[in-house]
Amino acid sequence: MSTMDTLRGVWADLPGQDQAVDALRRAAALGAPSHAWLFTGPPGSGRSNAARSFAAALQCDVADPEARGCGACRPCRMVMAGTHPDVSLIATEKVAYQIDDVRELISKAQDRPSSGTWRIIIVEDADRMTERTTNVLLKSIEEPPPHTIWILCAPSPADVLVTIRSRCRPVTLGVPAREAVAELLVRRDGLTPEQADFAARVSQSHIGIARRLARDEGARLRRDRTVRLPLRLGSVSDAVIAAGDLVELSTAEATASAEERGAADTAALRESLGLETDAPVPPQLRSQFKALEELNKRRAKRGVNDSLDRALIDLTTFYRDVLTLQLSTGSELVNAYLERELGEVARRSTPEQTLARIGHIAEARRRITANVQPLLAMEAMMAGLLPARNQGDPQA
Structure with a gap:
Protein backbone atom coordinates (compact mmCIF):
# COMPACT_ATOMS: atom_id res chain seq x y z
CA MET A 1 0.00 0.00 0.00
CA LEU A 173 4.85 3.08 15.91
CA GLY A 174 8.21 4.48 14.85
CA VAL A 175 9.71 7.93 14.58
CA PRO A 176 8.39 9.31 11.28
CA ALA A 177 10.81 10.62 8.70
CA ARG A 178 11.50 14.33 8.88
CA GLU A 179 10.20 14.76 5.34
CA ALA A 180 6.88 13.11 6.26
CA VAL A 181 6.41 15.41 9.26
CA ALA A 182 7.29 18.47 7.19
CA GLU A 183 4.79 17.44 4.51
CA LEU A 184 2.07 17.08 7.15
CA LEU A 185 2.80 20.56 8.56
CA VAL A 186 2.60 22.08 5.09
CA ARG A 187 -0.59 20.25 4.18
CA ARG A 188 -2.45 20.46 7.51
CA ASP A 189 -1.17 23.69 9.05
CA GLY A 190 -0.38 25.81 6.02
CA LEU A 191 3.31 26.32 6.84
CA THR A 192 5.89 27.13 4.23
CA PRO A 193 8.23 24.28 3.30
CA GLU A 194 11.11 26.13 5.00
CA GLN A 195 9.19 26.61 8.27
CA ALA A 196 8.01 23.02 8.25
CA ASP A 197 11.46 21.57 7.52
CA PHE A 198 13.12 23.57 10.32
CA ALA A 199 10.45 22.61 12.84
CA ALA A 200 10.56 18.93 11.86
CA ARG A 201 14.35 18.83 12.15
CA VAL A 202 14.82 20.56 15.52
CA SER A 203 11.86 18.66 17.04
CA GLN A 204 13.44 15.41 15.81
CA SER A 205 10.19 14.52 14.03
CA HIS A 206 7.99 14.97 17.12
CA ILE A 207 4.78 16.00 15.37
CA GLY A 208 3.20 17.97 18.23
CA ILE A 209 6.37 19.84 19.14
CA ALA A 210 7.16 20.54 15.49
CA ARG A 211 3.78 22.19 15.09
CA ARG A 212 4.24 24.28 18.24
CA LEU A 213 7.72 25.42 17.22
CA ALA A 214 6.54 26.33 13.75
CA ARG A 215 3.59 28.39 15.00
CA ASP A 216 4.88 29.89 18.25
CA GLU A 217 7.83 32.29 18.15
CA GLY A 218 8.06 32.21 21.95
CA ALA A 219 8.52 28.44 21.87
CA ARG A 220 11.30 28.80 19.29
CA LEU A 221 13.07 31.40 21.41
CA ARG A 222 12.81 29.25 24.55
CA ARG A 223 14.26 26.28 22.73
CA ASP A 224 17.09 28.34 21.29
CA ARG A 225 17.91 29.69 24.74
CA THR A 226 17.99 26.13 26.09
CA VAL A 227 20.32 24.67 23.47
CA ARG A 228 22.69 27.63 23.85
CA LEU A 229 23.10 27.06 27.61
CA PRO A 230 26.32 25.02 27.24
CA LEU A 231 27.93 28.02 25.54
CA ARG A 232 27.52 30.00 28.79
CA LEU A 233 29.18 27.46 31.06
CA GLY A 234 32.61 28.60 32.18
CA SER A 235 32.48 28.33 35.96
CA VAL A 236 30.52 26.78 38.81
CA SER A 237 28.64 30.07 39.29
CA ASP A 238 27.67 29.96 35.60
CA ALA A 239 26.32 26.43 36.14
CA VAL A 240 24.21 27.53 39.10
CA ILE A 241 22.78 30.48 37.15
CA ALA A 242 22.08 28.32 34.09
CA ALA A 243 20.27 25.75 36.25
CA GLY A 244 18.07 28.46 37.74
CA ASP A 245 17.31 29.86 34.29
CA LEU A 246 16.30 26.43 32.99
CA VAL A 247 13.96 25.76 35.92
CA GLU A 248 12.48 29.27 35.76
CA LEU A 249 11.86 28.99 32.03
CA SER A 250 10.19 25.58 32.34
CA THR A 251 8.12 26.66 35.35
CA ALA A 252 6.87 29.80 33.65
CA GLU A 253 5.86 27.91 30.52
CA ALA A 254 4.09 25.16 32.46
CA THR A 255 2.32 27.59 34.78
CA ALA A 256 1.08 29.73 31.92
CA SER A 257 -0.23 26.65 30.13
CA ALA A 258 -1.98 25.38 33.27
CA GLU A 259 -3.51 28.78 34.02
CA GLU A 260 -4.81 29.12 30.47
CA ARG A 261 -6.36 25.68 30.56
CA GLY A 262 -7.68 26.24 34.09
CA ALA A 263 -9.41 29.45 33.04
CA ALA A 264 -11.04 27.67 30.11
CA ASP A 265 -12.18 24.79 32.33
CA THR A 266 -13.59 27.20 34.92
CA ALA A 267 -15.50 29.07 32.23
CA ALA A 268 -16.86 25.77 30.88
CA LEU A 269 -17.91 24.68 34.40
CA ARG A 270 -19.68 27.98 35.00
CA GLU A 271 -21.49 27.65 31.69
CA SER A 272 -22.56 24.07 32.43
CA LEU A 273 -23.90 25.16 35.83
CA GLY A 274 -25.67 28.21 34.41
CA LEU A 275 -23.49 30.73 36.27
CA GLU A 276 -22.57 34.10 34.79
CA THR A 277 -18.87 34.91 34.48
CA ASP A 278 -18.73 37.18 37.54
CA ALA A 279 -21.57 35.61 39.54
CA PRO A 280 -20.68 34.36 43.05
CA VAL A 281 -20.50 30.58 43.43
CA PRO A 282 -23.34 29.21 45.61
CA PRO A 283 -22.14 27.24 48.66
CA GLN A 284 -23.55 23.95 47.35
CA LEU A 285 -21.39 24.23 44.20
CA ARG A 286 -18.12 25.31 45.79
CA SER A 287 -16.81 21.77 46.09
CA GLN A 288 -16.82 21.41 42.29
CA PHE A 289 -14.74 24.57 41.86
CA LYS A 290 -12.42 23.48 44.67
CA ALA A 291 -11.86 20.14 42.91
CA LEU A 292 -11.06 21.98 39.69
CA GLU A 293 -8.57 24.20 41.54
CA GLU A 294 -6.80 21.13 42.94
CA LEU A 295 -6.71 19.61 39.47
CA ASN A 296 -5.02 22.74 38.12
CA LYS A 297 -2.36 22.52 40.82
CA ARG A 298 -1.59 18.94 39.81
CA ARG A 299 -1.47 19.99 36.17
CA ALA A 300 1.07 22.69 36.97
CA LYS A 301 3.29 20.23 38.85
CA ARG A 302 3.21 17.66 36.11
CA GLY A 303 3.61 20.42 33.53
CA VAL A 304 6.86 21.62 35.11
CA ASN A 305 8.29 18.09 35.01
CA ASP A 306 7.17 17.56 31.42
CA SER A 307 8.51 20.96 30.35
CA LEU A 308 11.85 20.28 32.02
CA ASP A 309 12.07 16.88 30.39
CA ARG A 310 11.47 18.40 26.98
CA ALA A 311 14.13 21.03 27.65
CA LEU A 312 16.60 18.30 28.59
CA ILE A 313 15.84 16.46 25.35
CA ASP A 314 16.59 19.68 23.46
CA LEU A 315 19.80 20.09 25.46
CA THR A 316 20.83 16.55 24.54
CA THR A 317 20.64 17.48 20.85
CA PHE A 318 23.43 20.02 21.41
CA TYR A 319 25.84 17.32 22.59
CA ARG A 320 24.54 14.85 20.04
CA ASP A 321 25.58 17.36 17.37
CA VAL A 322 28.96 17.89 19.06
CA LEU A 323 29.56 14.13 19.04
CA THR A 324 28.53 13.96 15.38
CA LEU A 325 31.25 16.49 14.52
CA GLN A 326 33.85 14.84 16.74
CA LEU A 327 33.31 11.45 15.14
CA SER A 328 32.87 12.85 11.61
CA THR A 329 29.84 10.63 11.04
CA GLY A 330 28.45 12.85 8.32
CA SER A 331 24.99 12.78 9.92
CA GLU A 332 22.86 15.89 9.61
CA LEU A 333 23.05 18.23 12.59
CA VAL A 334 19.81 18.81 14.50
CA ASN A 335 20.92 22.35 15.35
CA ALA A 336 22.55 23.13 12.02
CA TYR A 337 22.14 26.88 12.56
CA LEU A 338 24.66 26.60 15.45
CA GLU A 339 27.27 24.75 13.39
CA ARG A 340 30.07 27.23 14.12
CA GLU A 341 29.49 27.17 17.90
CA LEU A 342 29.13 23.39 17.88
CA GLY A 343 32.42 23.09 16.03
CA GLU A 344 34.20 25.15 18.68
CA VAL A 345 32.90 22.93 21.49
CA ALA A 346 33.82 19.81 19.51
CA ARG A 347 37.43 20.99 19.11
CA ARG A 348 37.82 21.85 22.81
CA SER A 349 36.60 18.48 24.11
CA THR A 350 36.80 14.77 23.42
CA PRO A 351 34.10 12.27 22.39
CA GLU A 352 34.46 10.62 25.81
CA GLN A 353 33.72 13.93 27.55
CA THR A 354 30.74 14.53 25.28
CA LEU A 355 29.30 11.11 26.05
CA ALA A 356 29.76 11.79 29.76
CA ARG A 357 27.80 15.04 29.42
CA ILE A 358 24.99 13.24 27.60
CA GLY A 359 25.01 10.83 30.54
CA HIS A 360 24.65 13.73 33.01
CA ILE A 361 21.57 14.95 31.12
CA ALA A 362 20.08 11.44 31.11
CA GLU A 363 20.64 11.18 34.86
CA ALA A 364 18.89 14.54 35.37
CA ARG A 365 15.89 13.21 33.43
CA ARG A 366 15.77 10.16 35.67
CA ARG A 367 15.95 12.34 38.77
CA ILE A 368 13.09 14.53 37.59
CA THR A 369 11.00 11.40 36.98
CA ALA A 370 11.82 10.29 40.53
CA ASN A 371 10.52 13.65 41.86
CA VAL A 372 13.90 15.04 42.90
CA GLN A 373 13.62 18.79 43.54
CA PRO A 374 14.08 20.30 40.04
CA LEU A 375 16.62 22.98 40.95
CA LEU A 376 18.87 20.47 42.74
CA ALA A 377 18.72 18.10 39.77
CA MET A 378 19.53 20.88 37.30
CA GLU A 379 22.42 22.24 39.38
CA ALA A 380 24.01 18.78 39.61
CA MET A 381 23.59 18.34 35.86
CA MET A 382 25.01 21.73 34.93
CA ALA A 383 28.07 21.08 37.12
CA GLY A 384 28.64 17.93 35.08
CA LEU A 385 28.43 19.91 31.83
CA LEU A 386 31.21 22.33 32.81
CA PRO A 387 34.46 22.30 30.85
CA ALA A 388 36.68 19.61 32.40
CA ARG A 389 39.14 22.09 33.95
CA ASN A 390 36.36 23.77 35.96
CA GLN A 391 34.39 20.78 37.25
CA GLY A 392 34.48 20.67 41.03
CA ASP A 393 36.63 23.82 41.27
CA PRO A 394 34.84 26.33 43.52
CA GLN A 395 37.36 29.01 42.55
CA ALA A 396 36.75 28.68 38.83
Missing part, protein backbone atom coordinates in the same frame (compact mmCIF):
# COMPACT_ATOMS: atom_id res chain seq x y z
CA SER A 2 1.40 3.39 -0.94
CA THR A 3 1.81 6.38 1.31
CA MET A 4 -0.91 8.17 -0.57
CA ASP A 5 -3.31 5.35 0.21
CA THR A 6 -2.70 5.72 3.93
CA LEU A 7 -3.16 9.47 3.90
CA ARG A 8 -6.95 9.35 3.76
CA GLY A 9 -9.74 9.94 6.20
CA VAL A 10 -8.89 9.51 9.87
CA TRP A 11 -5.44 8.15 8.97
CA ALA A 12 -4.28 11.35 7.29
CA ASP A 13 -2.37 12.73 10.30
CA LEU A 14 -0.20 9.64 10.87
CA PRO A 15 2.79 10.29 8.58
CA GLY A 16 5.34 7.55 8.18
CA GLN A 17 3.24 4.89 9.97
CA ASP A 18 2.12 2.91 6.92
CA GLN A 19 2.76 -0.52 8.45
CA ALA A 20 0.80 0.22 11.63
CA VAL A 21 -2.01 1.88 9.67
CA ASP A 22 -2.31 -1.15 7.35
CA ALA A 23 -2.70 -3.46 10.37
CA LEU A 24 -5.29 -1.22 12.01
CA ARG A 25 -7.30 -0.82 8.83
CA ARG A 26 -7.42 -4.58 8.39
CA ALA A 27 -8.55 -5.05 11.99
CA ALA A 28 -11.29 -2.44 11.58
CA ALA A 29 -12.45 -4.04 8.32
CA LEU A 30 -12.81 -7.47 9.94
CA GLY A 31 -15.30 -6.10 12.46
CA ALA A 32 -14.15 -8.39 15.29
CA PRO A 33 -11.02 -6.74 16.73
CA SER A 34 -9.06 -7.91 19.74
CA HIS A 35 -10.47 -6.73 23.06
CA ALA A 36 -7.21 -5.12 24.23
CA TRP A 37 -4.47 -3.24 22.35
CA LEU A 38 -1.12 -1.75 23.33
CA PHE A 39 0.09 1.13 21.16
CA THR A 40 3.77 1.88 21.72
CA GLY A 41 6.19 4.34 20.19
CA PRO A 42 8.55 7.15 21.17
CA PRO A 43 7.24 10.61 22.06
CA GLY A 44 5.91 12.35 18.98
CA SER A 45 5.25 9.16 17.04
CA GLY A 46 1.50 9.73 17.24
CA ARG A 47 0.38 7.02 19.69
CA SER A 48 -2.73 8.90 20.85
CA ASN A 49 -3.60 10.03 17.32
CA ALA A 50 -3.30 6.45 16.08
CA ALA A 51 -5.51 5.19 18.92
CA ARG A 52 -8.16 7.82 18.20
CA SER A 53 -8.04 7.07 14.46
CA PHE A 54 -8.48 3.35 15.13
CA ALA A 55 -11.42 4.08 17.44
CA ALA A 56 -13.01 6.18 14.70
CA ALA A 57 -12.55 3.38 12.16
CA LEU A 58 -14.18 0.90 14.56
CA GLN A 59 -17.20 3.20 14.98
CA CYS A 60 -17.36 4.24 11.32
CA ASP A 61 -20.75 3.53 9.74
CA VAL A 62 -19.81 3.30 6.05
CA ALA A 63 -21.10 0.16 4.38
CA ASP A 64 -17.79 -0.87 2.77
CA PRO A 65 -15.57 -2.51 5.46
CA GLU A 66 -12.45 -1.56 3.51
CA ALA A 67 -13.41 2.12 3.71
CA ARG A 68 -13.87 2.28 7.50
CA GLY A 69 -12.21 5.32 8.95
CA CYS A 70 -13.60 7.49 6.18
CA GLY A 71 -13.34 10.64 8.29
CA ALA A 72 -16.54 12.02 6.79
CA CYS A 73 -19.37 10.14 8.53
CA ARG A 74 -20.84 11.41 11.79
CA PRO A 75 -19.22 8.77 14.05
CA CYS A 76 -15.78 9.42 12.55
CA ARG A 77 -16.13 13.17 13.01
CA MET A 78 -17.37 12.80 16.57
CA VAL A 79 -14.53 10.47 17.59
CA MET A 80 -11.87 12.71 16.09
CA ALA A 81 -13.44 15.74 17.79
CA GLY A 82 -13.53 13.94 21.14
CA THR A 83 -17.32 14.09 21.43
CA HIS A 84 -18.39 10.50 20.70
CA PRO A 85 -20.30 9.17 23.75
CA ASP A 86 -18.87 5.66 23.42
CA VAL A 87 -15.18 6.60 23.06
CA SER A 88 -13.33 7.78 26.16
CA LEU A 89 -9.82 9.23 25.91
CA ILE A 90 -8.29 9.16 29.39
CA ALA A 91 -5.16 11.10 30.39
CA THR A 92 -4.02 11.73 33.94
CA GLU A 93 -3.11 15.21 35.10
CA LYS A 94 -1.27 13.69 38.04
CA VAL A 95 2.25 12.32 38.21
CA ALA A 96 0.71 8.81 38.19
CA TYR A 97 -2.73 7.23 37.81
CA GLN A 98 -4.47 6.52 41.10
CA ILE A 99 -6.38 3.34 41.91
CA ASP A 100 -9.64 5.29 42.05
CA ASP A 101 -8.98 6.53 38.49
CA VAL A 102 -8.68 2.96 37.24
CA ARG A 103 -11.73 1.75 39.13
CA GLU A 104 -13.74 4.50 37.45
CA LEU A 105 -12.51 3.28 34.04
CA ILE A 106 -13.46 -0.31 34.89
CA SER A 107 -16.94 0.85 35.83
CA LYS A 108 -17.22 2.75 32.54
CA ALA A 109 -16.13 -0.35 30.64
CA GLN A 110 -19.21 -2.20 31.88
CA ASP A 111 -21.56 0.23 30.14
CA ARG A 112 -23.05 -0.88 26.87
CA PRO A 113 -22.48 1.41 23.86
CA SER A 114 -25.17 4.05 23.59
CA SER A 115 -24.94 4.63 19.85
CA GLY A 116 -21.80 3.03 18.45
CA THR A 117 -20.74 -0.55 17.87
CA TRP A 118 -18.19 -0.57 20.67
CA ARG A 119 -17.42 0.97 24.03
CA ILE A 120 -13.79 2.06 23.53
CA ILE A 121 -11.49 3.28 26.30
CA ILE A 122 -8.17 4.84 25.28
CA VAL A 123 -5.67 5.22 28.13
CA GLU A 124 -2.86 7.66 27.39
CA ASP A 125 0.42 7.33 29.31
CA ALA A 126 -0.34 3.83 30.57
CA ASP A 127 3.28 3.81 31.75
CA ARG A 128 2.20 6.21 34.52
CA MET A 129 0.38 3.38 36.28
CA THR A 130 2.07 1.89 39.33
CA GLU A 131 2.21 -1.90 39.64
CA ARG A 132 -0.57 -1.90 42.22
CA THR A 133 -2.78 0.28 40.02
CA THR A 134 -2.09 -1.88 36.97
CA ASN A 135 -3.07 -5.02 38.85
CA VAL A 136 -6.50 -3.47 39.51
CA LEU A 137 -6.93 -3.07 35.75
CA LEU A 138 -5.71 -6.57 34.91
CA LYS A 139 -8.96 -8.50 35.40
CA SER A 140 -10.92 -6.09 33.20
CA ILE A 141 -8.27 -6.47 30.49
CA GLU A 142 -8.41 -10.27 30.85
CA GLU A 143 -12.20 -10.58 30.81
CA PRO A 144 -13.77 -7.43 29.37
CA PRO A 145 -17.44 -7.23 28.41
CA PRO A 146 -17.94 -8.38 24.81
CA HIS A 147 -18.70 -4.84 23.64
CA THR A 148 -15.63 -3.16 25.23
CA ILE A 149 -12.22 -2.49 23.68
CA TRP A 150 -9.24 -1.22 25.69
CA ILE A 151 -6.45 0.73 23.95
CA LEU A 152 -3.41 1.45 26.12
CA CYS A 153 -0.66 3.85 25.00
CA ALA A 154 2.92 3.82 26.30
CA PRO A 155 6.43 4.66 25.04
CA SER A 156 7.54 1.01 24.92
CA PRO A 157 6.25 -2.46 25.86
CA ALA A 158 8.76 -2.54 28.71
CA ASP A 159 6.93 0.38 30.35
CA VAL A 160 3.86 -1.81 30.95
CA LEU A 161 3.69 -4.84 33.24
CA VAL A 162 4.20 -8.11 31.39
CA THR A 163 0.86 -9.38 32.71
CA ILE A 164 -0.86 -6.54 30.86
CA ARG A 165 1.12 -6.52 27.63
CA SER A 166 0.81 -10.29 27.23
CA ARG A 167 -2.96 -9.83 27.01
CA CYS A 168 -2.87 -6.97 24.50
CA ARG A 169 -2.34 -7.01 20.77
CA PRO A 170 0.72 -4.83 20.07
CA VAL A 171 0.90 -1.94 17.61
CA THR A 172 4.36 -0.42 17.25
